[in-house]
Amino acid sequence: MNLAALSLENAPRFWTPVRFFLTVPLFGILGAAILLLDGGQLLQSRWHPAALAVTHAFTLGYIAMGMLGALLQMLPVLMGVTVPGLQRAAACLHLLLTAGTLCLVSAFLTDAAPLFGAAVLLLVPALILFALAVVVAIRNIGRTRGAAGAAQLAAFALLLTVALGGYLAAAYTFDAVPLQRGLTNYHAAWGFAGWIFILIIGVSAQVIPMFLTTPPYPDGFNRRLVYFLMLLLVAASLLPVAGAGRAVTAVTALLMAVYALVTLFLLLRRRRKRFDITDWFWRLGMVCLLAGGGVLLFAAFAANGPAADAQMLAGVLLLPGFALSLINGMLYKIVPFLVWLNLRMPVLKGQVPPGTRIYAPSIHEVIAERPMQGQFLLHACGLLLLLLSLTAPPLWTRPAAVLMLASNLLLLVNLLQAVQLYRIHSAGRRAA
Amino acid sequence: MMTRKLDVRSLAAPEPLERILAELDILPRDARLEVTHWREPLLLYPLLDERGWQHSTVHDEKNGIYLISIRRPAT
Numbered sequence: 001m002n003l004a005a006l007s008l009e010n011a012p013r014f015w016t017p018v019r020f021f022l023t024v025p026l027f028g029i030l031g032a033a034i035l036l037l038d039g040g041q042l043l044q045s046r047w048h049p050a051a052l053a054v055t056h057a058f059t060l061g062y063i064a065m066g067m068l069g070a071l072l073q074m075l076p077v078l079m080g081v082t083v084p085g086l087q088r089a090a091a092c093l094h095l096l097l098t099a100g101t102l103c104l105v106s107a108f109l110t111d112a113a114p115l116f117g118a119a120v121l122l123l124v125p126a127l128i129l130f131a132l133a134v135v136v137a138i139r140n141i142g143r144t145r146g147a148a149g150a151a152q153l154a155a156f157a158l159l160l161t162v163a164l165g166g167y168l169a170a171a172y173t174f175d176a177v178p179l180q181r182g183l184t185n186y187h188a189a190w191g192f193a194g195w196i197f198i199l200i201i202g203v204s205a206q207v208i209p210m211f212l213t214t215p216p217y218p219d220g221f222n223r224r225l226v227y228f229l230m231l232l233l234v235a236a237s238l239l240p241v242a243g244a245g246r247a248v249t250a251v252t253a254l255l256m257a258v259y260a261l262v263t264l265f266l267l268l269r270r271r272r273k274r275f276d277i278t279d280w281f282w283r284l285g286m287v288c289l290l291a292g293g294g295v296l297l298f299a300a301f302a303a304n305g306p307a308a309d310a311q312m313l314a315g316v317l318l319l320p321g322f323a324l325s326l327i328n329g330m331l332y333k334i335v336p337f338l339v340w341l342n343l344r345m346p347v348l349k350g351q352v353p354p355g356t357r358i359y360a361p362s363i364h365e366v367i368a369e370r371p372m373q374g375q376f377l378l379h380a381c382g383l384l385l386l387l388l389s390l391t392a393p394p395l396w397t398r399p400a401a402v403l404m405l406a407s408n409l410l411l412l413v414n415l416l417q418a419v420q421l422y423r424i425h426s427a428g429r430r431a432a
Numbered sequence: 433m434m435t436r437k438l439d440v441r442s443l444a445a446p447e448p449l450e451r452i453l454a455e456l457d458i459l460p461r462d463a464r465l466e467v468t469h470w471r472e473p474l475l476l477y478p479l480l481d482e483r484g485w486q487h488s489t490v491h492d493e494k495n496g497i498y499l500i501s502i503r504r505p506a507t
Contacts, residue, residue, distance in 0.1 A: 209470065209471065210444070210445045210471065211444050211445055212444065213441075213442055213443065213444050215470075216470065216471075216496065271441060271442040272442045272443065272444065276444075337445070337446065340446055341446075344446075348453065348479055349479065349482060350482075362450075363446060363447070
């Protein structure tokens with residue numbers, strides 16, 4: 001292992017990943033606001049324009065935003081990948097992802113072809129270049145096992161997801177491009193099972209034992225799961241066999257259930273029993289993954305193909321339930337860790353000038369515990385009401401949206417609390 | 433040489449690093465610190481190198497632990 005490359009000298013500046021993390025709750029607020037204004041019509045069908053708008057506010061603005069921010073921090077520090085011009089490239093990527101997602105969400109809501117065109121121009125080149133850079137950089141360092149290997153495969157899946165999404169958006173823009181709705185299933189499968197799920201499996205092998213003091217995952221478990229998922233996705237995409245898609249969905253659902261059960265088992269065996277809000281976000285996420293996998297499995301064997309309500313149920317369980325919960329929980333680890341890293345490490349390395357008034361917080365002091373617990377309750381209750389909305393839309397949708405809105409506002413306030421702590425104390429050092 | 437033992441397996445990041453450095457601050461001159469960790473403390477090594485501490489790591493695969501031995505440089 002290249003220990004020199006793991007030196008913190010390679011770590012990006014504080015703002016490089018943090019600007020991504022601060023944008024995450026803003027898109028959570030946007031998604032909840034659309035749900036609030038819509039009042040529940042969008043829950044009737046996955047093809048409803050507002051449903052597509054909320055889905056992309058969550059998948060691009062929340063999930064991809066959080067995952068790209070985390071990758072920009074992890075690639076150089078934990079995986080030893082050095083990217084020239086990282087700070088500037090990350091700032092551009094953040095700007096393009098934010099603007100592109102806003103265009104795409106607006107395009108779905110207004111059905112305006114120019115907005116679809118703008119979204120393609122802003123998102124596709126930026127995300128494809130990022131994904132290619134990750135694939136090539138990890139290949140160059142020659143570490144294709146563990147989190148680095150999973151990140152490489154996830155980046156490859158992101159590449160395909162964006163290419164398919166770009167084609168679909170182009171079909172909304174230009175009459176000459178035929179809209180092939182069948183491609184949406186491949187776009188969703190590569191996006192969820194490839195990009196999101198594979199990266200989470202790979203990264204969780206490192207961060208769950210590290211931040212939540214669980215025993216490690218069984219030897220080779222995460223690696224095998226990642227390869228198996230990739231194999232299934234490739235098979236489902238290339239095999240022109242009737243029923244192959246259904247079989248692959250069923251096996252993928254089983255793999256989701258296995259991963260969720262193993263992770264829950266590890267979370268129950270934490271070495272330190274101290275209350276930790278990230279633990280609860282992950283437990284909630286794993287229960288949703290287990291349930292979402294169950295719904296997919298059931299739908300795969302339904303006599304007349306998956307029913308529309310089963311698809312919506314699986315979507316709610318897997319995106320807001322699983323992916324948003326995990327990213328929300330991880331933000332409460334990564335952001336305080338970055339504040340600690342950037343305030344404490346210069347002290348440990350003797351880089352602070354003599355006479356400087358030093359305050360380097362413990363990681364537990366960065367964000368107050370109570371507001372994080374309150375935000376978890378808002379998130380969990382909002383999710384529960386959103387699930388109830390699938391059965392009685394007019395009754396529960398608006399309360400669910402209000403809770404989700406409040407949850408994301410509080411998440412933003414909590415993260416800003418951490419950032420403010422960093423600003424005050426880093427400014428104090430610069431002034432000294 | 434006296435050996436002081438420190439088990440950081442139940443601590444969440446970044447507490448193991450803080451505890452190890454705090455322990456090294458009060459380590460007697462002729463002693464060495466033996467740390468039991470469940471993972472290799474990659475962020476710690478550059479800090480030890482900068483301070484001139486000598487260190488070696490053994491991976492006990494059977495028990496799934498890392499044993500890190502740290503002592504002051506020979507003067």
